[in-house]
Amino acid sequence: MPYLAAFVPPEWKVIHIDEEVSPIDITIAVDLVGITFHTPSAFHVYDLAAQFRKRGIPVALGGPHVTLMPEEAQAHADVIFVGEAELQWPQFLRDFEIGRHMHRYCSTAVPALNAVPMARKELYHRRDFTGGRLFATRGCPHACDFCAVAVMYQRKVRARPVAAVAAEYASFPGKVVIFWDDNLASDREYAKALFRSIAPYRKWWSSQVSIQAGKDAEFLEWAAKSGCKQLFIGLESISQQSMNGVRKGFNRVEEYVRVIEHIHEHGIAVQAGIVFGFDQDTESIFIETLDFLESAGVQNATFNILTPYPGTPLYQRLERGRRILTRDWSKYNGREDVVFQPRHMSPETLLEGYRYANQRFYSGTSLYRRLIRSPVGLWWTLPLNLAYALALRSARQDAAADRGELLVRCASRRSSLESVSAINASKTRSTRG
Numbered sequence: 395m396p397y398l399a400a401f402v403p404p405e406w407k408v409i410h411i412d413e414e415v416s417p418i419d420i421t422i423a424v425d426l427v428g429i430t431f432h433t434p435s436a437f438h439v440y441d442l443a444a445q446f447r448k449r450g451i452p453v454a455l456g457g458p459h460v461t462l463m464p465e466e467a468q469a470h471a472d473v474i475f476v477g478e479a480e481l482q483w484p485q486f487l488r489d490f491e492i493g494r495h496m497h498r499y500c501s502t503a504v505p506a507l508n509a510v511p512m513a514r515k516e517l518y519h520r521r522d523f524t525g526g527r528l529f530a531t532r533g534c535p536h537a538c539d540f541c542a543v544a545v546m547y548q549r550k551v552r553a554r555p556v557a558a559v560a561a562e563y564a565s566f567p568g569k570v571v572i573f574w575d576d577n578l579a580s581d582r583e584y585a586k587a588l589f590r591s592i593a594p595y596r597k598w599w600s601s602q603v604s605i606q607a608g609k610d611a612e613f614l615e616w617a618a619k620s621g622c623k624q625l626f627i628g629l630e631s632i633s634q635q636s637m638n639g640v641r642k643g644f645n646r647v648e649e650y651v652r653v654i655e656h657i658h659e660h661g662i663a664v665q666a667g668i669v670f671g672f673d674q675d676t677e678s679i680f681i682e683t684l685d686f687l688e689s690a691g692v693q694n695a696t697f698n699i700l701t702p703y704p705g706t707p708l709y710q711r712l713e714r715g716r717r718i719l720t721r722d723w724s725k726y727n728g729r730e731d732v733v734f735q736p737r738h739m740s741p742e743t744l745l746e747g748y749r750y751a752n753q754r755f756y757s758g759t760s761l762y763r764r765l766i767r768s769p770v771g772l773w774w775t776l777p778l779n780l781a782y783a784l785a786l787r788s789a790r791q792d793a794a795a796d797r798g799e800l801l802v803r804c805a806s807r808r809s810s811l812e813s814v815s816a817i818n819a820s821k822t823r824s825t826r827g
């Protein structure tokens with residue numbers, strides 16, 4: 395939002411509220427409310443929008459879910475933005491000022507990012523996700539069938555001018571910066587030029603890249619020289635069949651160990667993105683993945699339950715197979731709920747396997763095994779691991795409380811308390827209701 399705010403004419407006053415940081419004051423006196431959100435927040439946002447609209451305040455909605463589900467979002471807003479809004483948002487503001495705006499602004503082509511402004515830093519909050527964050531490129535050339543980016547940006551990769559990115563990078567007062575790019579290695583020559591120009595600022599940075607980055611020595615050399623401390627790589631699965639099945643066959647599983655070693659040799663830590671629940675996954679995938687991550691000495695990992703975001707080929711495939719279990723978007727969080735019928739296991743087994751992976755990976759023994767071999771000092775890897783472990787512990791406590799509440803509901807319906815699937819079914823029904 396601080397980035398979109400940079401397009402707003404200076405005579406407007408912009409207030410930025412991030413619900414991760416503070417609650418929203420529904421009674422606030424404003425002329426227009428704009429909200430961005432991912433799929434899991436959709437119902438919550440529709441509820442918020444209804445409260446503002448009830449007070450006569452127009453609501454504008456945008457973001458990935460709106461782009462992927464425009465018809466649904468339209469019913470909850472005065473105006474929606476479908477696709478990227480660099481051109482349409484300023485147009486809307488002009489229309490709004492003269493009281494003649496449309497209800498839907500669609501970007502017909504992906505915008506070039508040659509002249510985009512820097513985000514408005516005075517709107518950042520101390521503890522939200524915006525401090526020390528910027529993007530250099532947008533989009534990814536790949537078409538993995540579970541990824542919303544491929545649908546949203548039509549696989550078109552665009553880059554900001556190197557000098558503009560370097561200037562924004564330099565403008566952050568802090569030492570640590572994250573490039574929130576979809577794949578900073580989409581154009582590796584561009585990336586190398588960028589690394590050369592940010593090296594003098596002597597900051598530390600991390601970003602997400604595809605596996606090709608780990609094979610390119612010059613990329614890694616310049617990344618390291620410019621202060622790269624960690625790369626997030628979507629390894630996704632240690633099953634080659636699973637990778638082939640979701641159009642990510644360019645991830646060659648037999649190369650993973652060498653790629654991780656290569657990145658480590660440059661003094662860069664690896665954060666692995668792992669997904670469980672692919673059609674080729676069987677129950678052994680959980681233990682095998684953890685054995686692999688520990689033996690490869692991966693410093694950090696983000697585990698996800700495969701989630702078919704609406705609009706993706708994965709969603710369409712599962713829908714055709716009648717395998718979508720719920721359309722309650724709040725469950726499309728990839729962390730707490732399974733929303734589809736996996737092929738070779740039950741939803742409960744998938745959830746338990748996912749929990750097992752988190753518990754084992756962030757246990758003391760695993761931490762010791764992995765971090766002892768870290769190419770980056772403990773000052774970088776330990777706080778990250780502890781932060782993950784703490785976040786997981788609090789999520790587990792919430793889930794336990796949630797399960798307790800569900801047991802009460804089940805009991806009152808005289809459902810079987812032994813059956814986990816009965817609990818899950820009840821959870822789905824009650825949320826829908």
Ligand code: B12
Pocket residue numbers: 397398427428429430431432433434435454455456457458459461462475477478479480483523524529533540541542543574575576698703704726727728729
């Ligand atoms: C950074 C990021 C995060 C950050 C978000 C921090 C933050 N406060 O912004 C963190 C790490 C927290 C995060 C979490 C998650 N993320 Co995320 N994330 C991203 C990422 C990499 C970049 C987002 C971004 O800043 N893009 C740049 C901006 C400029 O683009 P944009 O959001 O599309 O906005 C443009 C337009 O949509 C429009 N617009 C957007 N909002 C609005 C609002 C208004 C009023 C207007 C006018 C216009 C407008 O204007 C913008 C300029 O063109 C995207 C990938 C991507 N490229 O979008 C994934 C992505 C958005 N995330 C995704 C997912 C799945 C998640 C998680 C569910 C993952 C998980 N399992 O936990 C969670 C959900 C969090 C939640 N609470 O809802 C999916 C979204 C799928 C979906 N259908 O929602 C994406 C697309 C990744 C993917 N490969 O599929 N994420």
